[in-house]
Amino acid sequence: MNGTAIELRGVGKTFGRVQALHDLNLTIRAGELTALLGPNGAGKTTAIGLMLGLLQPTAGTVRVLGGDPREARTRTQVGAMPQESALPGALTVREAVTLFARMYPAPLPVTEALALADLLPLAGRRAGALSGGQARRLAFALAVVGNPAVLYLDEPTTGMDAGSRQAFWAAAERMKAAGRTILLTTHYLEEAERTADRVIVMNAGHLLADGTPESLRARVATSRVRFTSDLVLAELRHLPGVEAAGVDERGHAALTTRTPEALVAALVQSGTPFRELEVTRASLEDAFLSLTAQASPAAVSA
Amino acid sequence: MTTLTPTAAAPTRRAPVPPLLAGLVLAELRRLVRNPMFAIGTLGFPIMFFALFGLPAVHQTTESGANAGQYILVSFGTYSLLSVAMFSFGAAVATERMGGWLRLLRASPLPAPLYLAAKIIAALLFSALSLSLLSLFAHLAGGVTFPAGTGLLTGLKLLLGMIPLIALGLCIGFLASPASASVLANILSVIVSFGSGLFVPLDQLPKFMQALAPFLPSYHLAQLGWNAVSGQARGDAVHWVWLAGYTLVFGLVAAWAYRRDEARGQ
Numbered sequence: 001m002n003g004t005a006i007e008l009r010g011v012g013k014t015f016g017r018v019q020a021l022h023d024l025n026l027t028i029r030a031g032e033l034t035a036l037l038g039p040n041g042a043g044k045t046t047a048i049g050l051m052l053g054l055l056q057p058t059a060g061t062v063r064v065l066g067g068d069p070r071e072a073r074t075r076t077q078v079g080a081m082p083q084e085s086a087l088p089g090a091l092t093v094r095e096a097v098t099l100f101a102r103m104y105p106a107p108l109p110v111t112e113a114l115a116l117a118d119l120l121p122l123a124g125r126r127a128g129a130l131s132g133g134q135a136r137r138l139a140f141a142l143a144v145v146g147n148p149a150v151l152y153l154d155e156p157t158t159g160m161d162a163g164s165r166q167a168f169w170a171a172a173e174r175m176k177a178a179g180r181t182i183l184l185t186t187h188y189l190e191e192a193e194r195t196a197d198r199v200i201v202m203n204a205g206h207l208l209a210d211g212t213p214e215s216l217r218a219r220v221a222t223s224r225v226r227f228t229s230d231l232v233l234a235e236l237r238h239l240p241g242v243e244a245a246g247v248d249e250r251g252h253a254a255l256t257t258r259t260p261e262a263l264v265a266a267l268v269q270s271g272t273p274f275r276e277l278e279v280t281r282a283s284l285e286d287a288f289l290s291l292t293a294q295a296s297p298a299a300v301s302a
Numbered sequence: 303m304t305t306l307t308p309t310a311a312a313p314t315r316r317a318p319v320p321p322l323l324a325g326l327v328l329a330e331l332r333r334l335v336r337n338p339m340f341a342i343g344t345l346g347f348p349i350m351f352f353a354l355f356g357l358p359a360v361h362q363t364t365e366s367g368a369n370a371g372q373y374i375l376v377s378f379g380t381y382s383l384l385s386v387a388m389f390s391f392g393a394a395v396a397t398e399r400m401g402g403w404l405r406l407l408r409a410s411p412l413p414a415p416l417y418l419a420a421k422i423i424a425a426l427l428f429s430a431l432s433l434s435l436l437s438l439f440a441h442l443a444g445g446v447t448f449p450a451g452t453g454l455l456t457g458l459k460l461l462l463g464m465i466p467l468i469a470l471g472l473c474i475g476f477l478a479s480p481a482s483a484s485v486l487a488n489i490l491s492v493i494v495s496f497g498s499g500l501f502v503p504l505d506q507l508p509k510f511m512q513a514l515a516p517f518l519p520s521y522h523l524a525q526l527g528w529n530a531v532s533g534q535a536r537g538d539a540v541h542w543v544w545l546a547g548y549t550l551v552f553g554l555v556a557a558w559a560y561r562r563d564e565a566r567g568q
Contacts, residue, residue: 052409056565075411076316082409086402090333099329102322103412105315126336142406 005030005150005181006051011060013046013205020046021205024060030149033172033182035192038202039292044185045083047202048152051183052080065149076105079148081139083155089128093119096127097141104146116174117141118167132159140168144175151175153184157191169195193217193284203292213284220282220290223260227267228252229274240266252276317411326412326420327427333394334428340389345432348382349439355501360444369531371446375437376527377500379460382432384495384520387467388474388487390425395475396483399563408564422468426461433457448531456530463523466545469552470519476559494520519548 006028013021021043028034036044049055050062053069067074088096097114101107114120117137122130127138136159143151153172157165169191176182186192192199193213201209201216209216222243228251236245241259257263260279267274334340356378360371398404407417437453440446448456474483474490495501497511498521504512515521522541529538 054405054409072316072411072413075409078409080406080409082402082406084402086404086406088329088333088403090336091329095329095332099325100410102325103317103410105317107317146411 003030004028005065006183007061007063008047008050009061009063011047011050011057011062013043013050013055014058019205021050021057024205024207026200026207026210028181028183029198030181031176031179032197033176033184033195034198034200035196036183036185036200036202037189037192037288038185038208041204042202043205044202045154046205048080048154048183048185052078052152076103076146077149078152079143079146079150080152081136081143081154081156083158087127087130087135087138087142089126091127092124093127093130093138093141094123096138097145100142101145104148106147107145108147110145113141113145116144116171118164118171133161133164136160137164137168140171144171148180150181151183153182155185155187157186157188165191189285189288190283199284201288201291208291209287216287216291217282217284220287222256222258222282222286224278224280224282224286225255225257225260225263226253226276226278226280227274228276229272231272231274239263319416322412323416323420323423326416327424330390330420330424331427334390334424340394344382344386344389344428345435347385348378348432348436351381351501352378352436352440353443356440357444360440360446369446371440371444372448372531373528375440375446376456376460376531377524379433379436379457380498380520380524380527381491381495381500382436383429383460383464383523384467385487385491386425386429386432387464387471388491389471389484390428391421391468391471392474392478392487392490393480393484395421395472396478397480399476400480404563414560418472422465425468426464429461429464430457433460452531452533456527459526459530460523463526463542463545466519466548466552467523469549469556472556473552473559476556476563494518497521498524500524516544519545 004027006026008024008026011021011024011026012019024043024047026047036047038044046055050057051064051069053064053075062069064074065077069075069078091099094110094114098110101110101113107113108116111120114123117140119134119137119141122134127135130138136156140153140156143153156172157168160168165188172182172184172195196213199209199211199213199216200207209219230251231247231253233245233247236242236247236253236255239255240262241257242255242263243258244256245253246255247253255263264277264279352374356374360374362370395404408414437446437448470490471487474486478486497507498515498518499507500520504515507515522544525541526538529535
């Protein structure tokens, strides 16, 4: 189960004078759900385009399941859900999924793919009449109906409502449980944090970090302490272990610290009345923000 | 669902082609039939134009003594083929290309030639339907009749000779934006038809248009149809050569534009 599904070796990609990817080395293990994160323009979609064989690398090699991604042999084992919902508006949901099923040698039963994408009640509706979130689910059904070993999902939950999102992640979990390799990009970091085995952070065409959600979070060892009190900024800064502090005119304080326990103890001992205390560990989002913030000046000067 | 080991030797199996091709043709026909503007433009307009401009003259005979009705039917039939080619390949391909549908198909295991073959088959089927409806209308409203053999031969010649028009449609589809493609499709199908002598006989057109007509693909297509009606095939070779030349030129341009898109990753 733990072989290599996708391998990028020294991959570079330029569009005219824009260098979208710089010497990217990446190994996606089979059977894992990997989240590819990065701000807009980080090169995520370019990387997926290369893995899909839609783009040719300017330098380096891309191998998917041991083969060239542009070979038909590889493509029969790959499913993709691109960012823009491109669907045949005149076909019904079931017709579109049936058409895609016929492109693959061993597809899932159409009804199963529809159920997986929570589309059974909409099977008879024209693709052109779907809402944004429903269209995303149809794109997902088209990606999975071929029963592919590797799934690429570019911003899969963008435009989905909360219910659709939940159904989508349940389906992604099922695909993973069935041994599929999933590579997805998302802007919803809390979702990635919950489901991804592995997180890859990119910025400006460079790889910034690569690890489990826990290991990335651990890089940002700080916690956030929030409460409401009468303390002013100078007083907040004098609390023990405070690395950064902010307060608004209504007394909502937000502090960053590596020792939240000591900070809260000092606050209690000071006797100052406070309420709405909230202590949170660094989230993947914090890790992501601090990683990309650190990298940005370097990337600009590079 | 069973657990797979994706890194094991990849199966070399491909999806069987016949059901896939049938599915693609069916999808294409559904797309054509379910788009009311397309159906009206390609089935309705030729019948309407025939009723307006052709019907009053169907009982006349030409100077050479041929039946004008059959001649006019071929003219408007050629026009209907031109508009099917322009709309189903020009406007529709441009839309599929810009919307990202073509990009999704490129990432799928669907071979590009199969996508193209399905589109051509569907367009030919739709064209056959268009010709049949037009003939039926001409028969019922104007009493235009064909001996079965002549009618069939004329139809087949027109459909085969339609290939360069399809290639021209593909050029438009791969070069123009969706909005400009549908405008181009409209303009081309009307102006080129007019210039080819499909609406008004060539000898009634201004001199410069008469001189220009032999450079239009639909002129040669109509000539083949008119020859089939009058039962003479002597001059056909020249027209086939012209049409083959157009197929080559338009096909190369379309292929170049397709590769250009592919290189951009669109």
